[in-house]
Amino acid sequence: MNIKEEIKKDIYNILKDQVQLEDIIIEKPKDKKMGDYAIPCFQFSKILKKNPIDIANTIKENIPTSKYQKIEVVGGYLNIFLEKKVIVSSTLNRIMTELDHYGSNDIGKGKNIVVEYSSPNIAKPFGIGHLRSTVIGEALKNIYLKNGYQVYSLNFLGDYGTQFGKVMYAYITWGDEQKVKENPTQELKNLYVKFHEEAKKDPALEEEGRKWFRRLEEKDEEAIGLWSWFKEESLKDFKKTYHILGTTEFNDYNGESYYKDKAYDVINLLEKKDLLEESQGAKVVNIGEDIIPALIQKSDGTSIYITRDLAAYIDRLEKYKFDEILYVVGNEQALHFEQIKRVLNKLGYQSDKLKYINFGLLLQNGKKMSTRGGTSLNLQELLDSAMNLARKYIEEKNPTLENKDEVSKMIGVGAVIFNDLKNYRTNDIEFNLEETLSFTGNTGPYVQYTNTRINSLLEHYTSSNIDYDRIELNEYIWNVIIDLYEFPEIIQKSRAEYDPSELAKYLLNLSSDYNKLYASVKMLNEEENKTNFYLVLSKCSGIVLTEGMRLLGIKMPNKM
Ligand code: ARG
Numbered sequence: 001m002n003i004k005e006e007i008k009k010d011i012y013n014i015l016k017d018q019v020q021l022e023d024i025i026i027e028k029p030k031d032k033k034m035g036d037y038a039i040p041c042f043q044f045s046k047i048l049k050k051n052p053i054d055i056a057n058t059i060k061e062n063i064p065t066s067k068y069q070k071i072e073v074v075g076g077y078l079n080i081f082l083e084k085k086v087i088v089s090s091t092l093n094r095i096m097t098e099l100d101h102y103g104s105n106d107i108g109k110g111k112n113i114v115v116e117y118s119s120p121n122i123a124k125p126f127g128i129g130h131l132r133s134t135v136i137g138e139a140l141k142n143i144y145l146k147n148g149y150q151v152y153s154l155n156f157l158g159d160y161g162t163q164f165g166k167v168m169y170a171y172i173t174w175g176d177e178q179k180v181k182e183n184p185t186q187e188l189k190n191l192y193v194k195f196h197e198e199a200k201k202d203p204a205l206e207e208e209g210r211k212w213f214r215r216l217e218e219k220d221e222e223a224i225g226l227w228s229w230f231k232e233e234s235l236k237d238f239k240k241t242y243h244i245l246g247t248t249e250f251n252d253y254n255g256e257s258y259y260k261d262k263a264y265d266v267i268n269l270l271e272k273k274d275l276l277e278e279s280q281g282a283k284v285v286n287i288g289e290d291i292i293p294a295l296i297q298k299s300d301g302t303s304i305y306i307t308r309d310l311a312a313y314i315d316r317l318e319k320y321k322f323d324e325i326l327y328v329v330g331n332e333q334a335l336h337f338e339q340i341k342r343v344l345n346k347l348g349y350q351s352d353k354l355k356y357i358n359f360g361l362l363l364q365n366g367k368k369m370s371t372r373g374g375t376s377l378n379l380q381e382l383l384d385s386a387m388n389l390a391r392k393y394i395e396e397k398n399p400t401l402e403n404k405d406e407v408s409k410m411i412g413v414g415a416v417i418f419n420d421l422k423n424y425r426t427n428d429i430e431f432n433l434e435e436t437l438s439f440t441g442n443t444g445p446y447v448q449y450t451n452t453r454i455n456s457l458l459e460h461y462t463s464s465n466i467d468y469d470r471i472e473l474n475e476y477i478w479n480v481i482i483d484l485y486e487f488p489e490i491i492q493k494s495r496a497e498y499d500p501s502e503l504a505k506y507l508l509n510l511s512s513d514y515n516k517l518y519a520s521v522k523m524l525n526e527e528e529n530k531t532n533f534y535l536v537l538s539k540c541s542g543i544v545l546t547e548g549m550r551l552l553g554i555k556m557p558n559k560m
Contacts, residue, residue, distance in 0.1 A: 003087070004489065006067070007037060007080060014062045015055075018047055032475065035072065035079030036482065042076050052076025084478060089468040091485045095540040096464055100547045103491045108149030114320050115141045115151060117328035118247070119255070121158030122234035123167050123188035125378040126241050128362050128369055129330050135417045135553060136359055136425055137328040138247050139500035142551040147495045152320050153248070156312065157255025159231050161305070163192065165213025168226050169205070170195040184233035186378075217302065231257075244383060244413060246553055254312070262311035263303035267296060275346055287342035294339040309340055313354070326498070328357045331426065357498055360428035362420070369431065387412035389437045390445070397439075398560065407557045411445050412437070414554040418444025421552050422504040442508050444554055447545055450511040452560050453518065454542040460524055461535045471533050476517040480541060483510040487544050491551075500552060507548045514541045 004026055012021045029038045039059070041052035048055055056073040063071060070081040095102045117137020120130040137153070144151045170191035171180070180187045199205040215223035235253070267283070270276045276283045281299030296307050316325065327337060337356040344351040362369060369377040390411035394404050401407060419436040423429045439445045483506070494502040523534035546556050 002489065003082060003485075004037065007039070010063050010067075011039065011059055014059055015044065015048070019044060029077075029079065032479065034074065034077075035070075036082045037080045039078040039080070040076060041078060045076075084473055084481075085468060085471075087485055088471070088473065088477075088481050089466075091481055092466075092536055092540050095484060095543055096536065099543060100550075102543065103488045103547065104146055104148070105488065105492065106148035107492065107495075108144060108147045111149050111323045112320055113144050113149045113151050114154060114316055114322045114325040115144070115328065116154045116156050116326065117141075118238075118242075118250075119156040119158060119329070120234075120238055122231050122255075123164065123185065123192065124234075125185040125189060125380070126238055128377065128379060128382070131245075131379050131382070131416075132330070132359050132362060132420055132425075133328045134242075134245060134247055135420050136357065136500060137326070138245075138553045139421055139503075139551060140326060140328070140357065140495075140498060141248070142553065143491065143495050143500065143503070146491055146551060152251045152322075154316070155250040155253045155255070157231075157235075157253055157257075159227075159234075160256035160260050160308065162210065162213045162302075164216065164227055164230070165211070166195045166209035167192050167230065168212040168216070168223060169208045171226065171230075180233060184230075185237045188230060188234070227257075241379060244409070245417070246413070246555060256305070256308045259308040259311040259315065260303060262315060263307040266307055266310045266314070267303065269347065270296060270343075273347065275343075285343050285346060287339060287346065291335075291338060291342065294343050296343075306336060306339060306343075309336075310343060313340065313344060313349070317349070317353075322353065324353050324355060326355045326357045328359070331358045331360055334358060355498065357425070359425040362429050362431050364431050366430070383413060383416060385433055386416050386437060389433060390415065393437065393439065393445075394560065401559060407560055410555045410557045411448060411560060414444040414448060414549070416444075417552060417554050418447070418504060421500045422508065424499065424501045444549075445560075447507050447511045447549060448554075448556055448560060450514055451542055451545045451549075451556050452558065454514075454538045454545075455558055457523060457535065457538050458542070460531075461539060463532055464536050466533045466536060467529050468533075470529055474520075476513075476520045477537065479513040480510070480517050480537060483513050484540055484544055487548070503548055504552060507545060507552075510541065510545060510548075514538075 007026060008021060008024045011024055012019065023043075025040060025043050027038045027040060029035055039056075041055040041059070044050075044055050045052050053073065053076055056076060056078040059078050060071050060073055065071065067083065068080055069083045072079045072081075098104075115137050117140075118130055118134040120126045141151050141153050167188055171188070174194055175191055176187075195205065195209065199209075212223060216227055241247075267276070270283075270285060275285050276296065277286060277293070279293065279295075282295055283297040284293035284295050286293045294306055295304065298304060313325070316322065329337070334356070337354070337358075341351040341354055341356075344354070364370070364377075369382070387408050391404065391408040394401055394408060394411075415436045419431065420429065422442060435441055436443060437445060439449050487506070490503055490506045494500055517537075521534070523538070524531055526534065549556055
C-alpha cells in the first residue's frame with residue numbers, strides 16, 4: 001500500500017481523460033495542521049479551464065471519503081488528512097517483519113547497471129575530488145542494489161599517459177626505493193613535482209620524460225617494470241583508503257592502461273566510418289557547431305584520455321550489457337563527457353545510457369582545501385583530523401566508553417561522508433570540521449547519536465504486543481510514523497534522481513522528529529501498552545536509520 005499513489009489514482013479516476021496519472025502533483029504542507037498531503041489544484045486549471053477552488057470541490061465531492069479521515073478545500077488546495085490508525089499499525093508491523101529489508105523493491109529486476117566511481121590517478125595521493133566520487137558512487141551503488149538492480153562497480157584508474165614518463169625519469173634520477181615503498185603515492189608525487197622544478201631550469205628534461213613514455217608505449221621491459229611497480233604500490237595506498245572509508249569491493253580496476261590498445265580499435269572504427277578529420281596533424285571528430293571537436297589522436301599518433309574512455313564504454317557495453325552506466329566525475333569534466341556522448345552517437349550508440357553524475361568541489365573558506373603550508377590537502381589528513389576530533393568529543397562526553405578507537409573512526413569517517421552526501425551533488429560544499437562533527441547539527445554524528453539513544457531504550461524492550469485501539473496519537477508520534485511510512489518512497493526517489501542527498505536529508509528529518517517525540521514523553525514510565533508502543537516505534541526508527549545510513553556507506557556505533 002502506498003497512500004500517495006492511491007490518492008493519485010483516486011484523483012485520476014475523477015479527472016480521467018483530462019490529466020495524466022504521472023502528472024498529478026502531491027505536496028506535503030509545511031504546516032502539518034493543514035493536512036498530511038495537499039493537492040494544489042492550480043495544476044489542473046489550465047487543462048480543465050476552471051478555477052482551482054471549483055476543481056478542488058469537484059474532487060472532494062467525488063473522492064471515496066471512507067479511506068480518508070477528513071478532506072478540506074482551502075484556497076486552491078485540496079487538503080487530505082489520512083486515516084492515521086491504519087497507517088500506524090500497518091507501517092510498524094511491516095518494519096517489524098521486514099527489518100532491514102524494509103524499503104527494498106524490485107523495480108530494477110533484470111536490469112544491469114554499471115557505476116564507475118573513485119578512479120584515482122596512480123603515482124599521486126588520493127585527492128579530495130576522488131573522495132567525493134567514492135562516497136557518491138558508493139551510495140548510488142547501494143541505492144541501486146536496494147531497488148533490485150544488478151550493479152557492477154568499476155574503478156577506472158588513471159594509470160596511463162605521458163606524465164608517467166616524467167615520473168619514471170624522476171625516479172631513476174632522484175628516487176629512493178625504500179621511500180617509495182613507505183609512502184608510495186606521496187613520494188611519487190614529490191618526484192613528479194621535482195621533475196617540473198628541474199625542467200624549469202633545464203628544459204632538455206622534457207625530452208627525457210617523453211623518451212621514457214615512448215619506451216612504455218613500445219613495451220620496453222624496464223619501463224613496464226617500473227610502471228607496474230608504481231601502479232602496484234599506488235593501489236596498496238588506495239586500498240588502505242577504501243578500507244578506512246568502508247568502500248565495498250570493485251568488480252574491476254581496469255583503468256586507462258587496460259584500454260590503451262583497444263583505443264586503436266576505436267581510431268580504426270572512426271576511420272572506417274569516415275568520421276576522423278585532420279587538424280594540424282592531429283585527428284579530430286567534428287561533433288557539432290556548438291562544441292569544440294573531440295581530439296582523438298595526437299599528431300605523434302598516440303591516443304589520449306577520451307580515446308581510452310570511448311574504448312572503455314564500448315568494451316563495458318559488451319561485457320556488462322548495461323541498461324545504464326553512471327560516471328561519477330567532477331563538474332570540471334563536463335565537456336569531456338559531452339564529447340564522449342556525441343562521438344558515441346556518431347558511432348551509432350545509444351548515448352543516453354551514459355549518465356554523467358557530476359559533482360562540485362569541497363571548499364574551505366571558499367577556496368580549494370589546503371594544508372597550513374598551502375599545498376593541497378590530502379584525504380588522509382582530512383580523515384585523520386575528523387577521527388581525532390571525534391575522539392576528543394568521546395573523551396569529553398563518554399570517557400569510559402569501550403573500543404574508543406573503533407567508535408571514533410565510525411563517527412569521524414561517517415561525519416565526513418555524511419557532510420558530503422547531505423548536499424546536492426552538483427553544488428560546491430563548504431567544509432568545516434567542527435560543524436561536520438557536531439553532535440547536534442545536521443550531521444552524521446547527530447543521526448548516529450539518535451540511534452544510540454534508541455539502543456539504550458531498547459535494553460528495556462520486551463514485547464511487540466500492542467493494542468493499537470488504545471493508543472492515542474499525537475503530533476509527535478504521527479510525524480515519526482509518516483517519516484517511517486515514506487522510507488520506501490525515498491529509496492525510489494533517490495535512485496530515480498541519482499541523488500543520495502534525498503536520503504541523507506530524510507534521515508536528518510527522521511532523527512529530528514524522533515528526538516522531538518523523545519523529548520515530549522518519558523517512554524518507559526507509561527502504562528505497559530503505551531511503553532510497548534513507544535519501544536516498537538523506537539525500534540522501527542532505529543532499523544530505518546541504520547539501514548538508511550548503511551546505504552550511504554556509514555556505520556552506526558552501538559554506543560557513543
Ligand atoms: N582519473 C580521472 C581523474 O582523476 C577520473 C576518471 C573519470 N572517469 C572516466 N571514465 N573518465 O581526473
